[in-house]
Amino acid sequence: MTDDFVLRDFSRDHHALALNTATLGHNVEGQGAGWSSEQVIDACAERGFGAIAWWRREIGDRAFEIGERVRAAGLEVCGLCRSPFLVGPLAPPSRQKILDDFKASIDMAEALGASCLTIVVGGVIENSHSQRDSLSHVAQLVADMAPYAQKAGVKLALEPLNPVYGGNRSCLVTVRDAVDLCNRIDHPIVAIAVDVYHVWWDLQLGASLLDAGAERIAGYHLCDWLADTTDVLLDRGMMGDGVADLKHLRSQVEATGYDGYCEVEIFSANNWWKRDPAEILDVCVERFRTVC
């Protein structure tokens, strides 16, 4: 962090704003608006978003087509969610199946022209009782896959999740641990995704991010932590509605030199996903310009 560090001003220019399509309810049957990918792209372009991050379930066999459509609208594809879980109770049942699906996710990210693939590493290996051993397995799998990702030009973005997911979804729970994992893997294609939902409480965050450095921060994800959250999976808050110190968090990210997208990713089954997607996008823009 240099003395002349100045936080980017989004109040009049929100080109750094990106949409993670989870925010609209994924277009999953029974959730969200059921907008087509084309409708999502057009609505983001109209509102001046700079990029979109997609989920594999929405892309199917149309990766190249959707990627081209995004770029034709003047936006970038800033990410694809996500790799399979690599360890733990939710991971595919064999190493071969994990590697196959890992490769398939990298292939899709390449075809889409996505700058990075999000990796949610999975929980503690069953019956191991060892977060450390589980992270060692993760390190090995990611190291094995890194050359493949490099050839595809797709960054692998390790995303530490809130410790509440430590048991089943991610034994990687802090940016500190993600930096250590990057250092252990030691490959230029391996980086970190930083998400407000997962890190807002971490008073060591600033130091960990400076250790990471801007070149290893593959994305910054926005939402808010609701004080009275009712569900740790599907009750994320819109920026400004929770307790996270959003400007302070962003200042810590940008103090590294990070100047990439800020990607709104809100899972909200009982609130935002029940609303008109156009309204959701409008609120994202307004909040991004005022409270982020």
Added chain:
Amino acid sequence: MTDDFVLRDFSRDHHALALNTATLGHNVEGQGAGWSSEQVIDACAERGFGAIAWWRREIGDRAFEIGERVRAAGLEVCGLCRSPFLVGPLAPPSRQKILDDFKASIDMAEALGASCLTIVVGGVIENSHSQRDSLSHVAQLVADMAPYAQKAGVKLALEPLNPVYGGNRSCLVTVRDAVDLCNRIDHPIVAIAVDVYHVWWDLQLGASLLDAGAERIAGYHLCDWLADTTDVLLDRGMMGDGVADLKHLRSQVEATGYDGYCEVEIFSANNWWKRDPAEILDVCVERFRTVC
């Protein structure tokens, strides 16, 4: 940590085992067995527990009587739960009410002969969006109350909670932050409670505990984190049933020189609280001797 550090062996001597009465369902109406405090004391004494930690709701105006009963049975009172929330949405509505209830909890701990009072600090101050400011308020309140606690001979045990509670129950979420808070308050009566449920995921724990030092560790609480936990408040696991690396965690606590009680505290509305308290206590002893 010295080179000749040896983990205590509980396989043949479980005198270091303590019961937090929450494990039996608090005797709250409609939960647990409804055992009297005397029944709890006798059952713990029969099984060789070394101490009991109580909750205020169970004590009422019988603090001195229950404390004497515990000691007559050959056990100690290792704690009382707890102070009021000091900040955040669940705290009493005025500073005076907070201080009054804080004093009342210290008074009860003194009458009970409890060695420490647990402090759960409360969540982020509403509309502040600042974990830091909230912790500053906590520091001031605890510092103001420390002389009163010292006079009563009751340690104030700051308990960092899992970050999932950061919004409403505890803006203090790591042992690192608790050590920093202790340093800021700088009073010998202020210490830290370390609970497996809250810290199991923290790979920086060992270093933070060494910074704390044994004299500032007022208690070590046992349970387990279930990989497929269904409720972050009332679905804690029995030791051995989850993903926590219990022996490694204890080794980090004892590496400081800590030689105090290991207190089982399991909130489990849909599993353990539905069982016979005698069975719960038997399983606690068996697991303590084998997996902790």
